Amino acid sequence: MSEQTKHAEHEHHIVGPMVYVAILLALLVGTALTVWASFLELGPWNPIIALAIATAKATLVVLFFMHVKYSTKLTKLTVVAGIFTFLILVSMTLADYISRAWGSW
Amino acid sequence: MPDNSAIVHGAQESATAANNANGANSAHPEQPSYLRHHFNSTEQQADTSNFAMWLFLLTEVMFFGGLFTAYLIYRNWYYPAFVAGSHQLNVIWGTLNTVVLIASSFTMAMGVWCAETRRRKGLVLSLTLTFVLGLCFLGIKSIEYREKFEKHHVPGAHYSLQSFVDPASDPEIFKEYHDKPLPLDMARHTEIYFSLYFAMTGMHALHMIIGIGILGFMIYRARAGAYTSGHVTFVENFGLYWHFVDIVWIYLFALLYLISRHQ
Numbered sequence: 479m480s481e482q483t484k485h486a487e488h489e490h491h492i493v494g495p496m497v498y499v500a501i502l503l504a505l506l507v508g509t510a511l512t513v514w515a516s517f518l519e520l521g522p523w524n525p526i527i528a529l530a531i532a533t534a535k536a537t538l539v540v541l542f543f544m545h546v547k548y549s550t551k552l553t554k555l556t557v558v559a560g561i562f563t564f565l566i567l568v569s570m571t572l573a574d575y576i577s578r579a580w581g582s583w
Numbered sequence: 584m585p586d587n588s589a590i591v592h593g594a595q596e597s598a599t600a601a602n603n604a605n606g607a608n609s610a611h612p613e614q615p616s617y618l619r620h621h622f623n624s625t626e627q628q629a630d631t632s633n634f635a636m637w638l639f640l641l642t643e644v645m646f647f648g649g650l651f652t653a654y655l656i657y658r659n660w661y662y663p664a665f666v667a668g669s670h671q672l673n674v675i676w677g678t679l680n681t682v683v684l685i686a687s688s689f690t691m692a693m694g695v696w697c698a699e700t701r702r703r704k705g706l707v708l709s710l711t712l713t714f715v716l717g718l719c720f721l722g723i724k725s726i727e728y729r730e731k732f733e734k735h736h737v738p739g740a741h742y743s744l745q746s747f748v749d750p751a752s753d754p755e756i757f758k759e760y761h762d763k764p765l766p767l768d769m770a771r772h773t774e775i776y777f778s779l780y781f782a783m784t785g786m787h788a789l790h791m792i793i794g795i796g797i798l799g800f801m802i803y804r805a806r807a808g809a810y811t812s813g814h815v816t817f818v819e820n821f822g823l824y825w826h827f828v829d830i831v832w833i834y835l836f837a838l839l840y841l842i843s844r845h846q
Contacts, residue, residue, distance in 0.1 A: 516844045524844070557637060560641035576659075
């Protein structure tokens with residue numbers, strides 16, 4: 479791993495099978511964990527925990543299966559900018575819907 | 584370990600490059616034939632197509648993002664209807680499909696590695712496993728869809744409110760959740776839940792069907808050695824698409840199946 483990350487940005491990096499097996503196991507553990515958590519009575523924490531685990535799984539997929547950890551700065555910036563824009567759009571839309579009927583519930 | 588090395592982009596193909604190169608390329612006889620004339624190097628070409636693929640995936644993020652946002656807003660408005668609606672989904676089928684899709688993402692990632700390290704048989708095997716796992720996912724999804732049709736939970740003229748105004752009439756679900764009957768106006772909003780359920784899982788399944796079609800094409804080409812001679816861009820970019828579809832499902836599973844099991 480440490481040797482791999484030293485490669486220059488423009489050299490095409492190959493992620494090996496051991497990394498993929500480790501991520502596969504982590505994703506399966508995450509799936510088991512989120513299903514187990516859904517059986518617990520946690521009130522408002524149920525959706526928060528489910529979405530947190532989903533985000534952790536998605537991050538592993540993006541970084542390793544999709545090679546973003548080993549990609550060029552341009553690709554990293556593109557991914558982060560896209561997620562950032564997406565979150566702005568969602569939060570502004572939700573803010574509008576939540577505040578529009580303010581006080582009438 | 585071969586996986587620790589960087590790719591030498593198609594050095595073996597220098598002979599073919601010299602043969603069919605145009606004027607610009609003939610000055611660099613060491614460049615492989617798949618290098619387009621408007622790129623300086625295979626690295627630049629690979630980086631450019633990777634960037635373009637990510638831009639496409641961002642438009643996909645925005646597309647599914649709109650559906651997710653609609654789901655969040657309606658879930659807040661008609662919360663009891665969305666809880667009762669999601670109780671109709673079977674967590675076991677959902678979990679099984681999540682495992683199948685994660686496994687297919689793993690076999691796809693292995694396929695990319697096989698292409699990068701020029702393992703033709705490994706690539707064909709990986710792509711075939713991905714293809715089969717994709718079909719398994721759609722098979723399980725169709726079992727779930729069939730149940731929705733049988734219970735008249737598909738939005739439209741034949742939509743039935745019975746499971747929601749009289750939960751005891753649906754014993755399999757009732758014995759697990761003991762839902763209280765919903766008033767008629769709230770029960771009607773379960774149709775919105777199922778509209779979004781079919782829109783989201785249906786668009787996801789459409790992406791799977793398109794992906795499986797492309798996988799079939801890739802298996803055919805890979806058997807002839809198409810992606811194992813240095814030019815791996817197509818396999819890598821398809822891998823990005825397949826993993827993206829996996830990520831969409833990870834969120835669909837959480838939002839549709841898991842977050843409303845209590846309440």
